[in-house]
Amino acid sequence: xxxxxxxxxxxxxxxxxxxxxxxxxxxxxxxxxxxxxxxxxxxxxxxxxxxxxxxxxxxxxxxxxxxxxxxxxxxxxxxxxxxxxxxxxxxxxxxxxxxxxxxxxxxxxxxxxxxxxxxxxxxxxxxxxxxxxxxxxxxxxxxxxxxxxxxxxxxxxxxxxxxxx
Amino acid sequence: xxxxxxxxxxxxxxxxxxxxxxxxxxxxxxxxxxxxxxxxxxxxxxxxxxxxxxxxxxxxxxxxxxxxxxxxxxxxxxxxxxxxxxxxxxxxxxxxxxxxxxxxxxxxxxxxxxxxxxxxxxxxxxxxxxxxxxxxxxxxxxxxxxxxxxxxxxxxxxxxxxxxxxxxxxxxxxxxxxxxxxxxxxxxxxxxxxxxxxxxxxxxxxxxxxxxxxxxxxxxxxxxxxxxxxxxxxxxxxxxxxxxxxxxxxxxxxxxxxxxxxxxxxxxxxxxxxxxxxxxxxxxx
Numbered sequence: 001x002x003x004x005x006x007x008x009x010x011x012x013x014x015x016x017x018x019x020x021x022x023x024x025x026x027x028x029x030x031x032x033x034x035x036x037x038x039x040x041x042x043x044x045x046x047x048x049x050x051x052x053x054x055x056x057x058x059x060x061x062x063x064x065x066x067x068x069x070x071x072x073x074x075x076x077x078x079x080x081x082x083x084x085x086x087x088x089x090x091x092x093x094x095x096x097x098x099x100x101x102x103x104x105x106x107x108x109x110x111x112x113x114x115x116x117x118x119x120x121x122x123x124x125x126x127x128x129x130x131x132x133x134x135x136x137x138x139x140x141x142x143x144x145x146x147x148x149x150x151x152x153x154x155x156x157x158x159x160x161x162x163x164x165x
Numbered sequence: 166x167x168x169x170x171x172x173x174x175x176x177x178x179x180x181x182x183x184x185x186x187x188x189x190x191x192x193x194x195x196x197x198x199x200x201x202x203x204x205x206x207x208x209x210x211x212x213x214x215x216x217x218x219x220x221x222x223x224x225x226x227x228x229x230x231x232x233x234x235x236x237x238x239x240x241x242x243x244x245x246x247x248x249x250x251x252x253x254x255x256x257x258x259x260x261x262x263x264x265x266x267x268x269x270x271x272x273x274x275x276x277x278x279x280x281x282x283x284x285x286x287x288x289x290x291x292x293x294x295x296x297x298x299x300x301x302x303x304x305x306x307x308x309x310x311x312x313x314x315x316x317x318x319x320x321x322x323x324x325x326x327x328x329x330x331x332x333x334x335x336x337x338x339x340x341x342x343x344x345x346x347x348x349x350x351x352x353x354x355x356x357x358x359x360x361x362x363x364x365x366x367x368x369x370x371x372x373x374x375x376x377x378x379x380x381x382x383x384x385x386x387x388x389x390x391x392x393x394x395x396x397x398x399x400x401x402x403x404x405x406x407x408x409x410x411x412x413x414x415x416x417x418x419x420x421x422x423x424x425x426x427x428x429x430x431x432x433x434x435x436x437x438x439x440x441x442x443x444x445x446x447x448x449x450x
């Protein structure tokens with residue numbers, strides 16, 4: 001069976017764990033639990049008739065005082081960046097995080113989840129930001145771990161990208 | 166009370182000072198907790214050689230792992246003791262049979278290593294289920310395992326025993342309790358207050374020998390960090406603040422274990438108490 005390691009990366013509180021919970025366990029909780037280190041989950045998906053085992057590494061969010069250990073990225077087939085669309089700084093920091101990722105493992109298939117899409121009134125991103133992601137060759141998908149919107153689509157996109165790269 | 170402590174120097178730039186202690190507590194008649202701390206090392210000792218360069222031998226000596234395990238059995242009429250003992254023993258058996266995965270450890274293929282640890286837990290679970298399959302609902306146990314291959318700690322966690330680490334005076338809980346209470350809170354079915362007043366906080370949502378749902382993860386330690394594994398007999402009496410103060414003040418794993426045990430006993434000792442500590446002490450430069 002094909003196995004692919006995908007790292008969930010982003011600033012703290014963007015909803016990385018919630019996205020994994022939604023995708024793997026079809027669950028969502030409003031209660032915030034800060035991830036410590038890395039939490040590993042698995043989910044099998046069927047792509048073009050072939051079963052792919054996704055190994056999801058949910059990395060503790062980047063905080064000002066603590067960088068993400070770059071060794072966590074090693075062996076990753078794909079990177080799943082997560083931005084909180086209601087917190088502009090989580091968008092701004094994604095480029096520095098990406099630099100750190102690419103400095104460690106080079107260019108691998110990557111996706112940006114624009115998360116918390118259900119909070120439309122608090123949305124802080126605009127067309128210019130989407131263009132900046134496109135210019136950086138980053139495919140973006142709007143997601144809501146709360147409603148489930150876009151979640152399956154996002155994980156299947158990154159799974160496909162890692163298999164077909 | 167039973168205790169073990171060990172301080173081993175190594176070539177990783179420091180020492181892992183370890184200790185473990187378990188106590189029946191003040192109320193229970195039997196101790197259903199189990200623990201062990203073990204070190205694994207590639208063993209190829211150079212006695213004689215014609216080689217000028219012996220660096221390759223250093224590499225073999227360098228690699229060392231530490232295994233920290235805590236199990237807290239649950240079940241009636243001594244079943245919990247059997248379950249925790251069986252889980253820990255089958256874990257040892259499985260690991261001894263699959264030592265190759267440790268010898269072949271490489272950070273780029275660490276998923277294989279993690280899979281072996283998961284398989285070891287599954288093996289322990291299967292053993293208990295098979296043993297008690299003809300006797301209706303059998304006993305079960307929590308199981309928290311931390312494998313340290315410096316600086317990385319791989320953990321597998323089932324139930325409500327806990328793993329923490331202390332860094333720069335800040336205590337972080339690595340594991341999350343797998344109890345019905347936590348699950349109810351997560352699903353928004355009950356509030357924290359409602360759960361605290363119910364018996365759900367102590368009801369396991371995941372157990373070895375029961376409904377097995379292991380949580381898997383890892384963290385990287387730094388020199389000066391302290392790793393703590395414990396059964397709920399400690400945490401029901403000793404707050405996070407007290408854990409922080411005691412671990413921060415202790416000058417050895419041995420004293421940390423003793424002080425934590427004493428605090429739990431002074432707090433009431435209503436359950437069995439198990440404490441396992443690993444301190445990452447950097448060599449003097």
